[in-house]
Amino acid sequence: MTTISTAFSLERRIFLFAVPGFGIALLIAAIALVAAFVGRSHVERVAEAQAVFNEERTTTLNEWRESLKQIEETGEAPSPYVARPMDIRMPAILPPAPLGDFAIGSNDLHPTTTLITGWSNPADLFNAYEFANPTILSAGGFDLTFLVVVLMPLIMIAASFDVLSGDRERGRARIVAAQAGHVGASAWRRLAMRNLFVWCVFSVAAWAIALAPPAATPLADRLGDFLAWLGAALAYGLFWFAAIAFASAFLKRSETVAAALFSAWAIFVFAAPAIGGALAEAAYPPPSRLAFLSEMRKGEVRAVRETAELTAGFLADHPEMTVSDDGVPGYYQSNFLANVEAAKRTTPVLDAFNDSRASRSGLVEKLQYLSPAMIADNALKTIAGGDVERNMSYQRQARAALADLTERIGPAVVAKRRISLAEFDAIPPFDFQDRTLLQKFRAIAPPIGFLLAVAAALLFAARRRMSAALEKLL
Structure with missing residues (x-):
């Protein structure tokens, strides 16, 4: 109890209820509010x-349906162009995730409609x-995930890097040892108090933001994700x-502790992700975009030239349909084919891209174990719905919906x-069928478990x- 009392008394005077503590609390609150505003606005x-987009397309689709209904009821069409299957245009939307503002x-780089x-x-x-939004702009936005991954470690380092080394240099360590009996236990508790203070401030701010969701986002949908x-x-x-505790315990000078921690931060937050991305790109380069476009144009040209042959082949697979002799222009049929x-x-080629x-994602998932920042960034974005996989799932589901529509209207169009x-x-x-919270948890559990294991080893x-012994710490 004496050690705890001494540590708390010291921290209350020099940090918790002093200018450094108030400054850090205001800094975290201000940055969190800015990040929340940016995420909410987005x-x-x-x-x-x-x-x-949905209202305009749905109105047009309803008008198309009413035209088809009128034709069925009257048996007459005002024009050969009215209510044709090729003119069905159904909106496909990727809604923001419940925790999308975090x-x-x-999401700023990929389509959502x-x-x-x-x-x-x-x-x-x-x-x-894809042409309007090159992936070269993938720097990412400022949000609460950015605050956690990039800025919170810096705040923690600034708040507590000199707890033990500073006491040594100022001679305060001997005074603490005389009062509490052991300088190590006191330093350990002071480190815990400072960092707990930092994360308590952040957690309160995060809770306040979570409980004030953006418009049209139900609060109940985001609490589990939060x-x-x-x-x-x-x-x-x-x-x-x-x-921080490991560096403070083994390094004696404040500038050495700070240099080691800032170097680790730079490597984990910036160098490792950049190197990992470059290695993944070099190991699994995407196929040629020119080859992709070339194959698409070849297919379109062949279909236009061989419309009669392709029509016959399509109708052979659908014998229940016969070619009509009405006045419908052939461009519906030719464009469909x-x-x-x-x-x-x-x-x-599309499968090769995917x-x-x-493969690149799989390699990056393995390389993330080299950087705690990569683990945290991936986990936080996966839970909040800001990861690439969610958008890729949307694109797969949209292409599946297109294939289903093509199968349904194809015989009639031809x-x-x-x-x-x-x-x-x-x-x-x-x-859109989003992942459940359980599926997200299963995806992030192994790397988060690894991160906790590394933390436990460093703490031990x-x-x-x-x-x-006291002489080793002084």
Whole structure:
């Protein structure tokens, strides 16, 4: 009790209730509020744009349905162009994740809206977006995840790097040893108090932000994700506390402790991710983009030239349909067949892109064990929905929805007929299927477990060192 009382008394005077403590508390609160504002603004901006997109496309689709319904009821069409299956345009939207304001991640770089229509093929479903948003801009945004991964270690280091070494240099260590009996136990508790103070301030700010969700985001949907996110953040904080304690125990001069910790921060936060990304890109380079576009154009040209042959082959697979003799222009049929042929030709290249990306992601997942910052960044973004995999899942689901629509309307388009109202109503609207919290937890559990194990090892070594004889610590 004497050691705890002495440590708390000292910390209360020089840190907790002094200028350094108040300054750090204000700094964390201010940065957290800015990060929350940026994340919230991004989510609300995206949600508003998606709402406008969905309303406009849904209105157009409902008008198309009403035209088809009128034709079925009257038996007459005002024009050969009205209510044709190729003109079905169904919106497909990737909604912001419940905790999306905590990690913008790659959401600023990838599409969140598209149209499922017979005029598109899988290769160009997101093609226009990719040219408008080059991945070279993938620096990421300022958000709460950035605060945890990049800035919180710096705040922890600044708050506590000189707890033991500073006491040695100022002669305070001998006074503490005389009062408490052992300088190591006192330093250990003071380190814990300072870092606990830092994370308590952050946790309070994070809770306040979590309990004030962006518009149209139900609070109940984000609480489970927030608890998992905060748990991953605290695990990362525990690692840095262990690293600070380890450096303080084994290095005697304040400038040496600071240099070692800042070097570790720079390596873990910046150098390791950059090297890991470069190695993954070199090991699994993406296929040629020119080859991808070339195959798409070849497919479209062949379909236009061989429309009659492709039509006959398509109808051979659908004998229930016969070619109509009405006045429907042939461009519906030719464009549909061009997209079918382009899909056949570009699917292998598209699969190669996906395989290359999956291989790179797999290598980066292995390399993340070299950097606690990579582990934390991946875990926090996965939980908050700011990771690339969520967007890739959206693109896969959108392409699956396009394939389903193509299969449903194909026979009617090639036969130059309309689909029935019942057939249209049977087409399911796009509904993105997100990962459950359990699936996210399973994905991040191994690296977070490894991070905790490393932290435990560092804490054990630091504790043993601080329990050494007084002359070794002074």
